[in-house]
Amino acid sequence: MPSDVKNHLSGIERRLGVVGKEHAKCKVHGDYIAVIRESGERTGCPNCREKERAEEERLRKLEQFVCAHRSRAKIPRRFEGKTFADYSAKAEGQRKALEICAGYAADFGDHLKAGRCMLMLGKVGTGKTHLAVAIANFLIHERGISAIYRTVGGIIDEIRSTYDGGKGGEAEIMKILVGSDLLVLDEVGATKATDFELATLFRIINGRYEQCLPTIIVSNLGPKELPAALGERCVDRLRENGGILVPFDWESARSGVKA
Known part of the structure; x- marks a missing residue:
């Protein structure tokens, strides 16, 4: 990843509580940009989060199927x-x-x-x-x-x-x-x-x-x-x-x- 991480924040990002960005590295997916919020929270790897969302959606649909299929x-x-x-x-x-x-x-x-x-x-x-x-x-x-x-x-x-x-x-x-x-x-x-x-x-x-x-x-x-x-x-x-x-x-x- 290039060293010139864009720390410039848009007005929308600032209104959403973003105070900065920094380089980060995921053990699985490599480099990414972490977003830092006012609370000090740093966002994790977006690829990992996408997999988590997909798994959550799979489990939600599975639960719906089980409930509908039980009878x-x-x-x-x-x-x-x-x-x-x-x-x-x-x-x-x-x-x-x-x-x-x-x-x-x-x-x-x-x-x-x-x-x-x-x-x-x-x-x-x-x-x-x-x-x-x-x-x-x-x-x-x-x-x-x-x-x-x-x-x-x-x-x-x-x-x-x-x-x-x-x-x-x-x-x-x-x-x-x-x-x-x-x-x-x-x-x-x-x-x-x-x-x-x-x-x-x-x-x-x-x-x-x-x-x-x-x-x-x-x-x-x-x-x-x-x-x-x-x-x-x-x-x-x-x-x-x-x-x-x-x-x-x-x-x-x-x-x-x-x-």
């Missing part, structure tokens, strides 16, 4: 605060599942572009829903990405309620289910699938497949049993383009809890 996400109260940090990973299988799920969330931009789905299958009480919701929570709260949680039974009940004059309409429900960046579909295969259920699930999964949008399936079934609950065509679509299978084959965490 649409419909994450149950029991799971709404679940994160990767509070998942208990003591066994090797648990640590591997945590690593895969955290990686899926961190690299979600790539999975979104590819429409890459995830199948979280295995025993009851092994933390499948916890990790699935942790992915959704990370995307919502850290990235501002739309992620919603639904159970199969909840979807069927919600759609059927519209036939009796319930709030909203089937088309509106399907628009949300098919259009969200991520859908976590839980309790797949919890009950014997009816023709209506299979047809509805195909509409959702195929609709998301056509839009190249990822779906996470959470089920207590194994890979060979899953087609009976979803249909072969749905499973085939979920596996396409490198669909990720995460097995949960350890014992339930609830088994050691005394009744």
Whole structure:
């Protein structure tokens, strides 16, 4: 920076309380001119301040998104605060599942572009829903990405309620289910699938497949049993383009809890 710093102050600057200027140096961005005010305050690096403003604006928009998206996400109260940090990973299988799920969330931009789905299958009480919701929570709260949680039974009940004059309409429900960046579909295969259920699930999964949008399936079934609950065509679509299978084959965490 040249040594002839302009210390001349305009009338506007003086009215704003500026009493001088001086050379300053930012460790990151190098030389700049610091403005000195009557209070003795010296302005910092303008480039750093611009980054701070950008981050403040990002956080403001993220907060607005989270508030607006919370009701649409419909994450149950029991799971709404679940994160990767509070998942208990003591066994090797648990640590591997945590690593895969955290990686899926961190690299979600790539999975979104590819429409890459995830199948979280295995025993009851092994933390499948916890990790699935942790992915959704990370995307919502850290990235501002739309992620919603639904159970199969909840979807069927919600759609059927519209036939009796319930709030909203089937088309509106399907628009949300098919259009969200991520859908976590839980309790797949919890009950014997009816023709209506299979047809509805195909509409959702195929609709998301056509839009190249990822779906996470959470089920207590194994890979060979899953087609009976979803249909072969749905499973085939979920596996396409490198669909990720995460097995949960350890014992339930609830088994050691005394009744």
